[in-house]
Amino acid sequence: MKKRCFYNFLVLILLSAATSFKTHAQNMTVEAKLDQTTIRIGDQTNLRLVVHQPAKEKVNFPKLVDSISGKVQIVAIKLDTVFDKNDHNQATVTQTYTLTSFDQGSYTIPSYAIGSAAGVLKTNELTLMVQTVQVDTTKAIYDIKQPLAVSYTFFDWLKDHWVWVVLGLAVVAGIVYLVWYLRKRPKVEKPVVEIKPDVPAHAIAINKLQQLRDKKLWQQGAIKEYHSELSDILREYLEKRYVIKTHERTTDEIFAALKYMDIANDYRTKLTQVLILADLVKFAKEKPLPVDNELSMENALTFVLKTQQVTQAPQPAAEGGSQRV
Numbered sequence: 001m002k003k004r005c006f007y008n009f010l011v012l013i014l015l016s017a018a019t020s021f022k023t024h025a026q027n028m029t030v031e032a033k034l035d036q037t038t039i040r041i042g043d044q045t046n047l048r049l050v051v052h053q054p055a056k057e058k059v060n061f062p063k064l065v066d067s068i069s070g071k072v073q074i075v076a077i078k079l080d081t082v083f084d085k086n087d088h089n090q091a092t093v094t095q096t097y098t099l100t101s102f103d104q105g106s107y108t109i110p111s112y113a114i115g116s117a118a119g120v121l122k123t124n125e126l127t128l129m130v131q132t133v134q135v136d137t138t139k140a141i142y143d144i145k146q147p148l149a150v151s152y153t154f155f156d157w158l159k160d161h162w163v164w165v166v167l168g169l170a171v172v173a174g175i176v177y178l179v180w181y182l183r184k185r186p187k188v189e190k191p192v193v194e195i196k197p198d199v200p201a202h203a204i205a206i207n208k209l210q211q212l213r214d215k216k217l218w219q220q221g222a223i224k225e226y227h228s229e230l231s232d233i234l235r236e237y238l239e240k241r242y243v244i245k246t247h248e249r250t251t252d253e254i255f256a257a258l259k260y261m262d263i264a265n266d267y268r269t270k271l272t273q274v275l276i277l278a279d280l281v282k283f284a285k286e287k288p289l290p291v292d293n294e295l296s297m298e299n300a301l302t303f304v305l306k307t308q309q310v311t312q313a314p315q316p317a318a319e320g321g322s323q324r325v
Contacts, residue, residue: 027054030051032112037129039100039128040132045099045128050092052090061095062114068099069109071107072109073102075098082094209233209301212230218293219290223287224281227281228282237304263307277296
């Protein structure tokens, strides 16, 4: 009894599976078609293996690599999937093979097996006709025609080289503008530098000494300022006249620098009186008498006038003689 029940259950399962497989297989169809069934030698056409199937179904197309039947070459392979606009659960999958042939004849494209979960489905057979170019042998054979002479005008050349023409015109225009600008631009006059003649050191010193006398500093009680300015004027004169450093030097250092200078002893004495008295006033707070203050001014003026550098004027050449350089 148990064996009979098991047998009936197994038969029921097999019948259900067969019914389901049949229903699923009915939802899938395959076909093969050619865009052109007749081509000339060297032309191309497309072989399309088309599968209408459920969208989630997976199929396996045949692996065609180089050729079909040995005479029909496969140039390219392309796979494309298009979903049904009315039913998105259905799709059309197309495997396209681009074919060509260089041998005349009739070639059979066999049926191909396409595998799927529902089983193996086969396409229909096709026939491809490859025709050669018809040659009319009744007509005479002609030589190859010579190349036609085509006129090449200036406008044709200008059209081919317009970039260089524009660049050349731009360069010429730039040069012309530059020349015009250089000629028309306002001339900048060079500033005239007035060269002032060098003022002799003794003239500067005498002028400053006279200005110091006119200030009447010691008469107003500014004795220290008076002797300080007097000392500075003489130091500046000594530095320019004898080319020695006097600023920030003591009086003894100045005398040491003037030791071998050509200065008469009388004038050295006058210079010593002025500088030493100025040091006593500035550093020892000495208060000289009015006569000493005036004596320092007189000694400073005398020293500058007697030690000034003498410049010799050029002597004119004798008449009838030549001047030697």
